[in-house]
Amino acid sequence: MPQSLNYLKESASQTAGPYVHIGLAPGAAGFDIYRQELGRDLAGPDAPGERIRIEGIVYDGTGAPVKDVLIEAWQADANGIYPHPEDPRFDQVAKGFRGWGRIITDFDTGLWSLETIKPGCVMGRNGRIMAPHISLWLVSRGINIGLNTRLYFEDEDNSADPVMNLIEQVDRRATLLARKTGPGSYRFDIRLQGDGETVFMDV
Numbered sequence: 001m002p003q004s005l006n007y008l009k010e011s012a013s014q015t016a017g018p019y020v021h022i023g024l025a026p027g028a029a030g031f032d033i034y035r036q037e038l039g040r041d042l043a044g045p046d047a048p049g050e051r052i053r054i055e056g057i058v059y060d061g062t063g064a065p066v067k068d069v070l071i072e073a074w075q076a077d078a079n080g081i082y083p084h085p086e087d088p089r090f091d092q093v094a095k096g097f098r099g100w101g102r103i104i105t106d107f108d109t110g111l112w113s114l115e116t117i118k119p120g121c122v123m124g125r126n127g128r129i130m131a132p133h134i135s136l137w138l139v140s141r142g143i144n145i146g147l148n149t150r151l152y153f154e155d156e157d158n159s160a161d162p163v164m165n166l167i168e169q170v171d172r173r174a175t176l177l178a179r180k181t182g183p184g185s186y187r188f189d190i191r192l193q194g195d196g197e198t199v200f201m202d203v
Contacts, residue, residue: 024087042073042116042134046096047099049078049117054151054178054186057110058138062192065110069140073114073151075133080120088123098137119155124162131161138190148201149165167199175199 033180043049058066076082077094084090084099093099097117105112116134134151152158154177167173175198178188188196 040101041115042075042098042101042114043077044098045098047077047094047098047117049094049120050184051115051182052118052186053119054111054134054188055111055113056178056188056190058105058112058140058190059192059194060142063194065105065106066142066192067107067110067113067138069105069110069138071105071112071114072100072101072137073103073116074135075119076117076122078117078120080122080132082122092171128162129160131158132156133161133163136190143192147192148191148203150176150180150200150201151188153178153180155180163201172199174195 029158036153043051058069058071077097077099079089079092079094079121081087081089083093083097087093098150101114101116102111103114119132120136121132122130126203131152133153136149136151137151138147150163152161152164158164158177164173164176167176175187175191175196178186181187192198
């Protein structure tokens with residue numbers, strides 16, 4: 001091979017940018033591109049289970065709402081089955097259950113919300129049972145690498161959850177709990193930095 005090959009220099013890393021929502025959730029940004037939006041309803045309209053609504057705000061290190069966040073969420077159905085072929089019980093997943101959605105914050109208030117069914121307990125590694133939860137992945141302007149976290153429910157028994165118990169600072173476990181605000185409604189705020197910073201996971 002020739003010794004004088006010219007190689008392109010590595011380009012600088014970039015954040016998601018201020019227009020990430022247009023490419024990933026165009027309907028919410030006012031663009032009619034897709035026949036079916038990925039949407040805020042994780043379960044689908046016909047999935048059996050307890051219907052719930054979750055809302056919250058993502059705050060930056062100064063306590064200000066971040067208004068251009070995109071959140072991907074995925075979960076198991078009411079029986080703890082994921083709609084994915086790697087789940088051993090995949091063929092038993094609830095009919096019509098989707099288990100995945102893409103949500104963006106309101107551009108004026110920073111409020112995000114999703115509708116779904118409350119997930120069931122999930123079989124984890126080595127046969128250990130995980131408490132009901134929803135996995136969340138966040139991207140936004142200023143975030144170079146997507147952030148992973150989990151949403152648990154304060155009205156469930158989370159004491160034996162193997163992931164929750166990996167958090168050595170016991171007081172920080174509360175940052176993963178969605179607070180019940182009424183029948184079928186929960187509040188889950190996410191803090192990127194500072195006091196009460198949400199626990200993020202390296203997955």
